Amino acid sequence: MSSPLFPFDNAYARLDGLSVPWQPAAVPAPRWLHLNRGLADELGLDAEALASDDGLAVFAGNRVPEGAQPVAQAYAGHQFGGFSPQLGDGRALLLGEVIDRQGRRRDIAFKGSGRTPFSRGGDGKAAVGPVLREVLISEAMHALGIPTTRALAAVATGETIRRERPLPGAVLTRVAASHIRVGTFQFFAARSDTERVRLLADHAIGRHDPALVGREDRFLAFYEAVVQRQARLVAQWMSVGFIHGVMNTDNMTVSGETIDYGPCAFLEPYDPQTVFSSIDTHGRYAFGNQPGIAQWNLARLAETLLPLFHADEEQALAAATRALEGFAGHFDRHWLNLHRLKLGLRGDAADDEADRALVNSLLQLMHGHRADFTLGFRRLSSVLRGALQDWLALWGDQHAATGDWLARWQQRVDAQGEPAHDVAARMDATNPLFIPRNHLVENALEAATESGDLRAFERLLTIVTDPYTERSDDAPAALPGTPEQTQGYRTFCGT
Ligand code: AMP
Ligand code: MG
Numbered sequence: 351m352s353s354p355l356f357p358f359d360n361a362y363a364r365l366d367g368l369s370v371p372w373q374p375a376a377v378p379a380p381r382w383l384h385l386n387r388g389l390a391d392e393l394g395l396d397a398e399a400l401a402s403d404d405g406l407a408v409f410a411g412n413r414v415p416e417g418a419q420p421v422a423q424a425y426a427g428h429q430f431g432g433f434s435p436q437l438g439d440g441r442a443l444l445l446g447e448v449i450d451r452q453g454r455r456r457d458i459a460f461k462g463s464g465r466t467p468f469s470r471g472g473d474g475k476a477a478v479g480p481v482l483r484e485v486l487i488s489e490a491m492h493a494l495g496i497p498t499t500r501a502l503a504a505v506a507t508g509e510t511i512r513r514e515r516p517l518p519g520a521v522l523t524r525v526a527a528s529h530i531r532v533g534t535f536q537f538f539a540a541r542s543d544t545e546r547v548r549l550l551a552d553h554a555i556g557r558h559d560p561a562l563v564g565r566e567d568r569f570l571a572f573y574e575a576v577v578q579r580q581a582r583l584v585a586q587w588m589s590v591g592f593i594h595g596v597m598n599t600d601n602m603t604v605s606g607e608t609i610d611y612g613p614c615a616f617l618e619p620y621d622p623q624t625v626f627s628s629i630d631t632h633g634r635y636a637f638g639n640q641p642g643i644a645q646w647n648l649a650r651l652a653e654t655l656l657p658l659f660h661a662d663e664e665q666a667l668a669a670a671t672r673a674l675e676g677f678a679g680h681f682d683r684h685w686l687n688l689h690r691l692k693l694g695l696r697g698d699a700a701d702d703e704a705d706r707a708l709v710n711s712l713l714q715l716m717h718g719h720r721a722d723f724t725l726g727f728r729r730l731s732s733v734l735r736g737a738l739q740d741w742l743a744l745w746g747d748q749h750a751a752t753g754d755w756l757a758r759w760q761q762r763v764d765a766q767g768e769p770a771h772d773v774a775a776r777m778d779a780t781n782p783l784f785i786p787r788n789h790l791v792e793n794a795l796e797a798a799t800e801s802g803d804l805r806a807f808e809r810l811l812t813i814v815t816d817p818y819t820e821r822s823d824d825a826p827a828a829l830p831g832t833p834e835q836t837q838g839y840r841t842f843c844g845t
Pocket of ligand 2: 600601610
């Protein structure tokens with residue numbers, strides 16, 4: 351007998367009342383879009399076996415692999431500020447969990463695998479474009495060192511699904527530290543089911559904060575840990591210009607991984623008001639609003655955990671408030687450290703105020719002149735190498751306005767007394783040259799959707815998963831889109 355494709359151990363499915371057993375829908379004509387062999391290996395899976403026809407049938411949902419216990423997970427969520435007490439996996443299934451090579455429990459889950467009891471009016475399907483967008487952006491985020499769910503496989507189903515226009519269908523296989531969301535806690539809290547909130551919290555603690563297991567104050571300590579993880583995560587987003595686009599509470603994990611790549615995109619010209627999502631008409635999830643929204647979502651998480659914090663309501667609330675107020679401090683510290691690294695600076699507390707002002711001045715200049723965020727940092731290393739031109743070119747005929755800032759920055763770098771080339775090399779290992787540029791993502795998804803041509807997708811995936819190394823062949827992919835390519839750029843949820 352051959353060994354199973356996945357050595358599943360399904361802890362979540364064993365938890366009483368948190369999910370519903372369900373099966374993926376069969377699809378007519380599976381075809382590979384992507385298999386992430388590196389990730390398969392990290393998970394301790396046999397990539398060759400997964401690449402077989404058997405693997406294709408599994409990733410299409412046509413064959414449930416041995417040991418899987420597919421379930422649809424229950425969750426609720428605040429969507430654009432309004433509460434829906436029941437959302438849940440309407441087009442997703444948790445197949446099961448595996449323990450990876452480092453001993454970490456990882457979820458293997460489908461997206462686009464058909465209707466479930468949580469589907470409401472939806473068809474349970476996903477389209478090729480949004481599935482490939484999730485592969486590209488989540489793998490780019492991983493390469494940038496940002497905690498994220500990963501993409502293990504993507505398979506076209508051979509089905510046509512109905513959206514604004516008919517689109518080819520696909521199934522994504524996603525890997526996550528867990529799929530436990532703020533909204534998962536909200537689902538049970540909204541039903542006053544404190545015992546299930548406790549069951550869920552203890553499970554989450556076992557997975558994400560094992561050092562807290564068995565401690566009496568573990569729930570508050572867990573909450574503090576989630577606050578810290580989210581503060582760090584959003585600071586990391588801000589440091590690369592990532593806009594999540596739909597930071598509803600059902601799209602925020604307690605693991606601290608970025609999840610649910612729908613209308614997400616990267617900033618090009620720096621502007622904190624930037625919004626790409628077609629449904630975010632009020633800019634709730636604009637780039638600059640992300641820290642505040644994360645904190646708002648964390649307040650919703652605290653509300654679900656209050657009965658576990660303390661038997662006395664007032665004391666529970668006081669403890670939650672203190673923990674939540676810690677968010678700003680954590681966020682500010684991470685944000686400053688990340689941006690300091692971007693400028694090649696070694697920080698020390700005495701420099702905090704001055705360095706924060708230095709970073710903010712650069713961001714203000716970028717905002718005023720619509721300079722490209724990514725290259726505005728990346729090309730600074732060339733300035734240290736004595737080649738000013740490329741950086742100045744980002745400012746067009748306005749570059750004289752940057753003179754004072756450059757002088758201040760150079761003085762601060764010089765004061766560190768390090769060889770300029772060392773600082774420049776460090777900056778190049780921090781500031782990506784390649785991000786998933788919006789026009790390139792669109793081109794890649796369009797070719798895959800319209801004619802099944804995966805070449806642009808594959809090329810772009812290779813580029814964005816090696817974001818720091820300069821390569822002359824890929825030089826054009828580092829450049830922002832032209833105004834014609836980027837004006838009015840809109841992204842859509844995967845629905
Ligand atoms: P999302 O926008 O992907 O975060 O999804 C929000 C909610 O809508 C979740 O409960 C999803 O499961 C559900 N949903 C999104 N698209 C579909 C679909 N095509 N069919 C069924 N449910 C969906
Ligand atoms: Mg979601």
